[in-house]
Amino acid sequence: MKSYKMITLLAAFASLGFLANSIQAEDAKSTVNSTDESFVKSASQMGIGEVQVASLGVRKGARADVKELAEKMVTAHTALNAEISALAKSKNVAISTVTDPSDTETLKDLENTDTGDNFDKAFLAELESAHKDAIALFEDAAKDSADADVKNLASKALPELRSHLDMIQAAQKK
Structure with a gap:
């Protein structure tokens, strides 16, 4: 026994x-270093939030140009998210599919904002802030990434992210 x-x-x-x-x-x-892994995870998380915020803009936006911009953001960021997911998979980086808690709070705040001009202003301000953060993140990766695929994805996405910021800022001036 x-x-x-x-x-x-x-x-x-x-x-x-x-x-x-x-x-x-x-x-x-x-298969990437910790800095590149962090970028992939952060970019993915930002992208999830961006699509959710933009989807809310499609639904709640008052002005036609704001709704159109929101639709463009949904389409563009959904495509970028697919590229980031494919990169993550190829590099064996586990990414979250759950909304970041700060994005959840942002969505709640925007959801509770009155429709009309108040919503459009708050929505555009959120898009502007998110795109400035994304551009900074992608610029760092484009400059400093050790992995050629990560660097390429970041470099390739930057012109479109900058274009989005220009469109957002133009809409804010209307």
């Missing part, structure tokens, strides 16, 4: 060791 308990105990320890090694292997699975 004692030898059975000892064998069971040894098997349990061996299983724990195997499990620990499996967990470490999962953590080390990414």
Whole structure:
């Protein structure tokens, strides 16, 4: 009986060791450095929030140009999110599909903003802020990324992100 308990105990320890090694292997699975991995995760998270905010703009925007801009943002950021997801998959970077808590708060605030001019102003201000943050993030990756694919994606996305910011700022002046 004692030898059975000892064998069971040894098997349990061996299983724990195997499990620990499996967990470490999962953590080390990414094929990019931590800075590039952080960029991919952040860009993905920003993109999810951007599509959700833009979708709200499509639904609640008062002015036709604001709704049209929101539709462009949904289309463009959905496409960029697909590129980021493909890159993440190819580099074994686990990305979240859950909305970031700060984006959830932003969505709640915008949802609770009156429709009409008040909503349009708050919506455009949020888009402007989000695009400035995204441009800074993508500029850093385009300049400093160690991975050629990450650097390429960031560099390729920057002109469109800057164009979005220009369109947002033009809409704010109307």
